[in-house]
Amino acid sequence: MxxxxxxxxxxxxxxxxxxxxxxxxxxxxxxxxxxxxxxxxxxxxxxxxxxxxxxxxxxxxxxxxxxxxxxxxxxxxxxxxxxxFINYDYKEMHLKFRLGLTSFKHVGIFPEQAENWNFIYDTIKSFTVSEPKVLNLFAYTGGASIAAKSAGADVTHVDSVKQVITWSRENMEASNLDNIRWIVEDALKFCRREVKRGKKYNGIILDPPAYGRGPDGERWILEENIAELMSICRELLESENSFLILNLYSMGFSSVIAENLIKSYFPAIKSYQYGELLIPEKSGKRLPLSIYARFKNSKD
The missing domain is CATH 2.60.40.1180 (Golgi alpha-mannosidase II)
Structure with missing residues (x-):
């Protein structure tokens, strides 16, 4: 861990x-x-x-x-x-985010996810395929999407809220990037259709909420739906030159649950990471904000 x-x-x-x-x-x-x-x-x-x-x-x-x-x-x-606006820089990745004061206490960014942005960037850069395809589900304002795009990926960004998609586009443009594919849809419904189409992705990023609603009122409950989504992602993910990141913000979940989801739906993966994303403060305390599990199949 x-x-x-x-x-x-x-x-x-x-x-x-x-x-x-x-x-x-x-x-x-x-x-x-x-x-x-x-x-x-x-x-x-x-x-x-x-x-x-x-x-x-x-x-x-x-x-x-x-x-x-x-x-x-x-x-x-x-x-x-x-x-x-604020900036985030890592190696040759230069991201810019438009922040805003919302009525839900959020400001448009989860700073602890920077560790995953670095992982996305480094992993895509290590692939031996050109313009790998990356799917970002429950993608919010697109930090992971623009990190993947910055590394040269062909990115599909899925979120059920149109206003959030607009915000994501602002971040892409502010970061001097373009050509992300924007999808306003329920993530589970979109993934079911992608399987029927025979689509494959080199990278999948999942950041599901504890509860949510799709644009047509589709209900998402993490405990009820995560198993099906992980099963579908197994069908969508390429076996080589690939990665998957699972973030879970539900306070009722532990990092061992994220680990077990990887073990259950990707049993061929022997090397993976799981644990917590933390933010340190000056006093020495560390604030836990998310649990995660992730793996990659690349040559490094």
Missing amino acids: LLLEPQHWTDYELIDSGNYEKLERFGKYVLARPEPQAVWQKTLSEDEWKTMADAVFRREKGKSSQDGNERGEWIQKKGMPDQW
Whole structure:
């Protein structure tokens, strides 16, 4: 089991966490927002948090949703914009993200996923096929998609929310990339059709939520649907020059579950990684934010 911490961020840092909140810097702006896994005490004082934060997310009572997103509003200091950009650089990969203050506490990026972006970039670069095909499911604002595109992949990006697809396109264009294939559809329905079409991919990235809805009201429940999705991905993934990444954000799941899913649906894979994605903070604490399992079949 591996505990992965991002090493290449300059435009992001976790300043402090505790009391179910986290204090983060995105570029030159500092945000305070809820974090259900930060069950310990804060290192900094409440006055220090108040002084440092350019925007604070306040929950609205009775506004939590089935998918675990918390509804609320941002309280912004004067001069704090609703949208801004940050950069992420790794080797020859130069990504740019448009961030924004949403009513669900999210800002358009999950910084801990940078370790997976690096893995995607390095793995694609190691392949012996030109323009490998990569499928990104539940793709949100497209960090993994533009990482794959930056490495030279032919990328298909699937998400059920049209506005999120638009946001992803902004990130692609800001990163001076183009020609990602955008699909607004339920991920499971799309994958079933791809199998019938006989399609194959060199890389598959899965970032399924605990709960979700497709554009036509299709219901996604992680515990009920993940087995079928993994089975379908086994049919879609090439046997060579290939990789798969599974991210799970459900607090009820452990990294061993992610490992067992790989063992069950990809039994031929003998070398893989699984564990947690963490963000370290200055005090020495580490905030766990996601579990993952991943593998690759390449010549390195």
